[in-house]
Each structure stands twice: as C-alpha cells, then as structure tokens.
Amino acid sequence: SAVISQKPSRDICQRGTSLTIQCQVDSQVTMMFWYRQQPGQSLTLIATANQGSEATYESGFVIDKFPISRPNLTFSTLTVSNMSPEDSSIYLCSVPTPRGSNYGYTFGSGTRLTVV
Amino acid sequence: AQSVSQHNHHVILSEAASLELGCNYSYGGTVNLFWYVQYPGQHLQLLLKYFSGDPLVKGIKGFEAEFIKSKFSFNLRKPSVQWSDTAEYFCAVIRFSGGYNKLIFGAGTRLAVHP
Numbered sequence: 001s002a003v004i005s006q007k008p009s010r011d012i013c014q015r016g017t018s019l020t021i022q023c024q025v026d027s028q029v030t031m032m033f034w035y036r037q038q039p040g041q042s043l044t045l046i047a048t049a050n051q052g053s054e055a056t057y058e059s060g061f062v063i064d065k066f067p068i069s070r071p072n073l074t075f076s077t078l079t080v081s082n083m084s085p086e087d088s089s090i091y092l093c094s095v096p097t098p099r100g101s102n103y104g105y106t107f108g109s110g111t112r113l114t115v116v
Numbered sequence: 117a118q119s120v121s122q123h124n125h126h127v128i129l130s131e132a133a134s135l136e137l138g139c140n141y142s143y144g145g146t147v148n149l150f151w152y153v154q155y156p157g158q159h160l161q162l163l164l165k166y167f168s169g170d171p172l173v174k175g176i177k178g179f180e181a182e183f184i185k186s187k188f189s190f191n192l193r194k195p196s197v198q199w200s201d202t203a204e205y206f207c208a209v210i211r212f213s214g215g216y217n218k219l220i221f222g223a224g225t226r227l228a229v230h231p
Contacts, residue, residue, distance in 0.1 A: 031216060042206060043160075043221045048214070056214050092159070094219065104150065105219050109159040 001097045002027050006108030013083055013115050020079045021111045023093035028073035034066070037090040037110070046091075049076045083115045120149075120209045122222035129197055129229050137192040137225045139181075139207035148210040149190040150219070151181055155203045163205075166190060177201070202229045 003026040013019050023032065034046040046066055047057045055068040069077045080087050090110045097104050119142045129135060141147060151163040164175025171183040181192045192205060207222040 033218065042224045045218055045220065048216050048218060050216070056216070096217070104162050104165055107160040 001104070002029065002095050002106045004093060004095065004106055004108040006093055006111060008111055009109060010112040011114070013113065015084050015115055017083055018079055018081045019083065019113060020077050021091050021093075023076050023078075023108050025074045025095055029095040030073065031096060032070065032076045033094040033105075034068065034076075034078045035092045035094060035107075037092065039088070043092065046078070080113065083113075085115045088113055088115045119211070120207050120220060120222040122205075122207050122225050124225045125223065127225055127227045129227070131199055131229055131231055132196050133229075135192070135194040135197045135201070135227070137205055137207075137227070139190045139192065139222060140188050141190065141207075141209045142188070147183075148217075149181075149183065150208040150210075151175065151179070151190075151192050152206045152208060152221075153203050154206065160206070163192070197227075197229050199229050199231050201227060203227060 005024045007022050011019055032049045035043040036046055037043045045058050046061045047055045047068055049055045049068045049070040051070045051073050057063060065081055067079045078091060090112050092110045093108045094105050097106055121140045123138045149166045152160045153163050154160050163179050164173045164181055166173045166183045174180045179192060179194050181190055183190050204224050204226050206224045208219050210217050211220045
C-alpha cells in the first residue's frame with residue numbers, strides 16, 4: 001500500500017485566516033481524494049484531485065472555499081480559506097492503492113483543525 | 117448512486133460478547149464494499165473488503181463480514197469482542213461518479229467495549 005505523509009497534524013487558527021494542508025505520497029497516483037470529518041461524524045468527500053486537471057468538487061463544497069493544487073503525481077494541497085469555527089474538523093487525504101488483491105484506499109493520518 | 121447506511125450509531129458491549137454491526141447499501145450494479153476502523157486518536161485502518169467471490173470475507177483482528185446481495189447488506193461480525201475493539205467502525209462503498217471511483221462512507225458506528 002502507498003504511504004501518505006500529511007501535514008500539519010494539527011493546527012489552531014484564527015477565524016478569517018487560511019490553512020494549507022499538504023499530502024505527500026510515496027508513489028505516483030493519478031487521483032487523490034480529500035475528506036472532511038467533522039466532530040463526531042463520518043467522513044465526507046470534499047473533492048477529487050486529478051493531476052493535470054481541475055479538482056472535482058462534491059455537492060456543498062466549492063473551489064473558492066477549498067482550493068486544491070495537484071502539481072504532480074505524488075503531491076497535493078488543500079487550502080481551507082477564510083476559516084470559521086464551523087470549519088473545525090479533521091481533514092484527510094486518500095489515494096487508491098493499485099488494482100489486485102491489495103486494492104483499496106489508503107488514508108493519511110489527518111490534520112486536526114481548530115478554528116477559534 | 118451508491119450510498120451506504122449504518123443503522124447502529126452507538127453500541128455498548130461487554131468483553132466476550134458477540135458483535136454484529138449493520139451496513140446496507142443502495143443498489144447500483146457491481147458493488148465494492150469496505151469496513152474501516154478508527155481507534156481513538158488514530159487514523160483509519162482497513163478491516164476488510166469485498167469485491168467478488170466468496171461472500172464471507174475475513175479481515176484482520178478476527179473480524180468478518182458477509183455480503184448478502186438479496187438484502188443489500190454487508191454486516192460486520194466478531195464472535196467475541198475485546199476491550200481493545202473500542203473504536204468507530206465505518207462501512208464504505210465505491211461509487212462511480214464524475215468519471216471516478218469514489219469511496220463513500222456510512223455515518224459510522226461507535227463501539228464501546230467494557231471489561
């Protein structure tokens with residue numbers, strides 16, 4: 001399975017500011033996924049980041065609020081812009097592992113964001 | 117579109133009790149199903165998955181799940197739980213949308229095992 005390094009692991013931010021979260025994968029992957037896990041809730045898919053094209057956002061998420069970069073096949077960033085306390089969540093990136101008996105999805109360790 | 121429902125939000129068991137967590141998916145052709153676990157303060161780990169073949173899938177740590185197509189279910193089971201199984205469990209299904217396969221999660225079940 002791929003190994004994902006995600007940082008920062010946690011941060012406390014002032015409302016109105018922005019935070020950029022980075023995910024580095026130890027192998028080349030076509031797609032990377034960004035999720036949000038609000039306190040006490042499940043994981044919600046924010047967007048799919050495909051290298052070389054614009055990210056595809058799920059319903060309820062927009063590029064202005066969550067801009068994503070995907071400069072190469074091993075790296076992606078998610079920015080949480082103009083933050084409010086409602087953005088306090090764990091943000092995770094995920095990549096699919098290759099087809100075969102090991103097929104599945106690997107997740108980063110997450111970024112715990114608190115907005116004050 | 118594929119979606120997944122977990123009906124048990126909180127489950128409390130004593131050690132050695134048997135566990136069954138419900139997961140139902142909506143119909144959408146070929147289904148690929150997963151169970152993930154999130155221990156307190158840790159990141160998601162894959163317990164098991166079903167793609168095809170034997171509908172009884174065995175995973176790590178003594179967990180298993182059975183795919184029952186007629187019931188659109190993929191329930192997670194363990195015959196005897198331990199205190200260390202205290203965690204949140206997520207059922208997930210792959211949904212093909214917008215040109216991509218995406219992993220969609222259920223709401224999760226929080227399991228507490230008492231000694």
